[in-house]
Amino acid sequence: MVSKPKGVFGFTEEELTRVDPVVLRTLIHERTHHTIEVLIYRILAGKMEVPRDFGETVEFLLDLWRRRGLPMDAPDIRWVVNYLRLAKVLRSGGTVKLETKLPKPFTEEEMRVVEKLLFGRRSIRQWAPRPVPEEMIRKILYAGLMAPQGCNVGSTRFIVLRDPEEQRLVSSDIPIENGVMILVCQDMHVYQALGFDKRVPQNIYYDAAAAADHMLLMAHALGLGGVWLTHGEETQRRIGEYFGLPETFVTRCHIVVGWPAEAPIKSARMSRDEVIIGRG
Ligand SMILES: Cc1cc2nc3c(=O)[nH]c(=O)nc-3n(C[C@H](O)[C@H](O)[C@H](O)COP(=O)(O)O)c2cc1C
Known part of the structure; x- marks a missing residue:
């Protein structure tokens, strides 16, 4: 067994052996991010020495995870295992060669697609009575999951509502017909375990x-129309009660997607020069 290092957010070893797996997973994510990921590329660039305990905190936490019989084949855990492997090699004085490549500018054709995506998106608020395939919803959810997240904590959860009765639990300022509603939720346990609800509360909203x-x-990109909608505490309470969610599980905002039944004029913004308020 690996001995407990410093810097696991005040948890005792005993607490860590029985803490909610969500919390342990959060610690594993965050420690991998801050104690390996953000250092390793500086080390590889020769700008920093390998810390003597490089990767040991994560090793300790992952050992607990493994001994509790928690899944080792989840994608996020495999990402951790890979970083641990690299950290171990560097700690023992070895060298590592990464397979990864530097980003390259997109080709003109690829850039046209990106511009079509970024500048062609608009909010659509009426949908046709045509079912949205589950496969499309899964793609959309995966895109949400792959969004940037503060300190890579992994708090994001989703609730997909297709039933109009259930959709009425969610306050929206527009009528929702024929759309699939996706609630972006968060497991607040994740932030609380790290004290992030106090130290970086803004990240909670940014993540969502x-x-x-x-x-x-x-x-x-899938040809669906969607809109972002806001909801508040009343909806959070109703959804929590309806699904019997623990208090730490909060719905933050929602989107509705469906087959478009309107083609709104794309909204415009102020000119670029007007919005640049400082220039180096
Ligand atoms: C934080 C946020 C909250 C929003 N809330 C609502 C809402 O409650 N109801 C709504 O109809 N649209 C809502 N929208 C969509 C905006 O009205 C829309 O993005 C904006 O008018 C720009 O239009 P576009 O999305 O077509 O570019 C929201 C968007 C954001 C980012």
Whole structure:
């Protein structure tokens, strides 16, 4: 067994052996991010020495995860295992060669697609009575999951509502007909475990926003129309009660997607020069 290092957010070893797996997973994510991922590329660039305990905190946490019989083949855990492997090699004085490549500019053709996606998306608020295939919803959810998230904590959860009765639990300022509603939810346990609800509370909202935006872009690429909608505490309470969710599980915002039944004029923005308020 690996001995407990410092820097696991005040949890004792005993607490970590019985803490909610969601919390343990959060610690594994965050520690991998802050104690390996953000350092390793500086090390590889020769700008930093390998810390003596490089990767040991994550090793300790992952060992607990493994000994509790929690899944080792989940994609996020495999990502952790890979970083641990690299950290171990560097710690023992070895060298690593990454398979990854530097990003390259898109080709002109690829850029046209990106521009079509980013500048062609618009909010659509009426939908045709045509079923949205489950496969499309899964693609949209995956896009939401792949959005950036503060400190890679992994708090985002989704609720998909197709039933109009259930959709009425969610306050929206527009009538929802024929759309699929996706609630962007968060497991607050994740933030609380790290004290992020106090230290970086803004990340909670940003995480949800990034997920919603990614999903709307994927919906647009699939030929669906979507809109971002706001809801507040009343909806959070109703959804929590209806699904019997723990108090730490909060719905943050929602999007509705469906086959478009309107073609709105694309909204415009102020000119680019007007919005640049500082320039280096
Ligand atoms: C944080 C946020 C909250 C929004 N809330 C609502 C809403 O409650 N109802 C609505 O009809 N649209 C809502 N929208 C969509 C905006 O009205 C829309 O994005 C904006 O008018 C720009 O139009 P476009 O999306 O077509 O570019 C929201 C968008 C964001 C980012």
